[in-house]
Amino acid sequence: TVNGARLWQSLMDLAEIGAYDDERTGLRGVNRLALTDVDAAGRRQVIAWMEQAGLTVRIDRMGNIYGRREGSHPTAAPVLTGSHIDSVATAGAFDGCLGVLGGIEVVRTLNERGITTRRPIEVGVFTEEEGVRFGTDMLGSAVAAGRLTLEYAHALTDRDGLTLGGELARTGFDGPVEVRLDAPHAYVECHIEQGPVLAENDVEIGVVTGVQGISWQEITIHGRAAHAGTTPTHLRADAGLAAAQIIVHLRSLVDSGDYGDLRATVGHLIVHPDLTNIVPARAELTVDLRNPDDAQMARAEAALAAFLRDLAGSQPGLSLTTRRMARTAYVPFDNGVQKIIAQAADDHGLAHISLLSGAGHDAQEIAALCPTAMIFVRGEYDGISHNPREYSTPEACAHGIDVLATTLLRLANQ
Amino acid sequence: TVNGARLWQSLMDLAEIGAYDDERTGLRGVNRLALTDVDAAGRRQVIAWMEQAGLTVRIDRMGNIYGRREGSHPTAAPVLTGSHIDSVATAGAFDGCLGVLGGIEVVRTLNERGITTRRPIEVGVFTEEEGVRFGTDMLGSAVAAGRLTLEYAHALTDRDGLTLGGELARTGFDGPVEVRLDAPHAYVECHIEQGPVLAENDVEIGVVTGVQGISWQEITIHGRAAHAGTTPTHLRADAGLAAAQIIVHLRSLVDSGDYGDLRATVGHLIVHPDLTNIVPARAELTVDLRNPDDAQMARAEAALAAFLRDLAGSQPGLSLTTRRMARTAYVPFDNGVQKIIAQAADDHGLAHISLLSGAGHDAQEIAALCPTAMIFVRGEYDGISHNPREYSTPEACAHGIDVLATTLLRLANQ
């Protein structure tokens, strides 16, 4: 078993970098958007911890960081673990960080025990997993796995028009190493569940069977600014109303039950000029769809597209454009790795179940390169995440990393 | 008749102060929010023009500006005209400015003709008519008329938390004069229609019978930030969805026809934290209702309040608060002043109709002090306003101010 107290301390220390006081909840949250100054500070802290643990650090052209512990067969493909340390703007301390700091904690434990594995073990930190700054999630791992190109990623811009490539250079994380990853032997990622299933089933550990599909798009609606008092309703092209109709329609698609286990979220929404007595001339919103079934996802996307076509005709002068931000299919994880994880949980006497991930994870990208699976750790408060209330107990975190340690050890000795 | 070319030149000159290039339309718009630096610059220009026209200028504690031309009976109550020069953020050149610059043009014309009226004539410029910066419209005139207190107005804040009182002091428009206005003999305001009615009826001049009721409130919705991928729909408290439901419901109230000539607009709408994969924790929106019938307005407000109560119960963890921003009843204008305006239009050979105002105007506040009515000038493009496309022809503007001149002359010789 790993040193749970040391793991917890590193989680709490990292959470201070980018910490903020949440006015609503009175809690301390984390705001560490990818490639901001605080993310860079967090990265430097993680690199320092890696080096203290004896890892050899390399940084690639996407800013992905890898810390390597040699094995007795240095030429054997390494076993990779890791996650991300970028966060959303209203985050807690655990999302992503548990996987990175847990990986480092496993290395510290192996060092203390004097254990040498056959294969090298590497701990990865992937850039812009959240996708909230540059619009595409799992970005660093997707480029490492070859699904997206480096050029695409470098050209992405944030809301201020800053490019990812520019921000990599500014923060000094435009590393020299080729991004495309040589196939590891296996990849295992430990992450908080970010949902209620483990707690509802009263188990400690989730063996993740795969990740549901994710569809992100941005919709821009062009209407016409007009005076709220004088403009007859039939002469309006109200972009804000159209945005509201999309949001309400998305919920009706979910509630219909006709699209399987569809989830739909509009998290970003702005209107322009955003003034009390002016009919909005323009609205911009994002649509986040999730579905474990690729065919149902495609049907839901088609239903939304049809609704958008009708909507454009519903008010004269209204037009809409859509932009694809991110799209991933359902990704099944490797059965063999899942079995090793389940066995490791049993070895530690920890109850476990198998479950599908609702959130996207770097593991779904690396799964294209090698056998991959994930370990989920349960969260409190219905597993709330992307929220300062996000919380997993010290015990839950340590249990997850115990399972990670045992799993990595087995894989690294294969 | 007045000098239409000179009037037009002053409208175009004032529109340069706070001008911006509208990216969408390619047009030049005006952004001169109340008590910003550009509004202060516009005020100084107007004061310079007033002084050139021989007016004696005074500024009150609300920043309202009055330019006075003496009459042969200086102790007789003056005839007041005027309007405002503050604008919304996406405005044209005419809203408010026509009434102020038209008033100055009338004075110039009287000066050139060597005409002395029995009563003094005053031209007023009222502060924050639009209500978009500090949240309450017709603010300067409402305080001048005694409907709102100076303390209330000074304490209002903009989105950056700056107070109106502080901004008055900063811009140097915290004048020494008592705000409460001594009852004028009459008030007449010339304004663009900001709607399609005059053009549809192919007439030049509108004799305004009154102003419909205005109800502004701000609604804040508190939900719970949560992960878009992992949070089951039934566990969400989605503030953005609730905002969308309000917007769609408001349109259904309008479309039902059950609330008379109700108009409803949500012009301001923000969500927090405003990120793609986070269920909105908070939403803020404004509701602008208009109704020419006070009873129907009250019914519409009650229907909205009932909907909000139900909405709060529709998702566990959702709560709502509302804040009243502005509320005015239907204001009928004086029949006698309307008759003089109609007669003046006839004298100038200009076709006219009577109509109700869809927009709020300073005239509705001053109407509490003295006989009041308004002259409307037609606009192009369905009378679009609060938009850079807002446009009235030089001829239409001159015709409106011709009618204003004749009306003021008659009233000032009563």
Ligand SMILES: NC(=O)NCCC(=O)O
């Ligand atoms: N785990 C996680 O929060 N990933 C971000 C991508 C997503 O929205 O699922």
Ligand SMILES: NC(=O)NCCC(=O)O
């Ligand atoms: N005339 C005008 O635009 N007034 C602003 C107040 C309103 O929204 O009606």
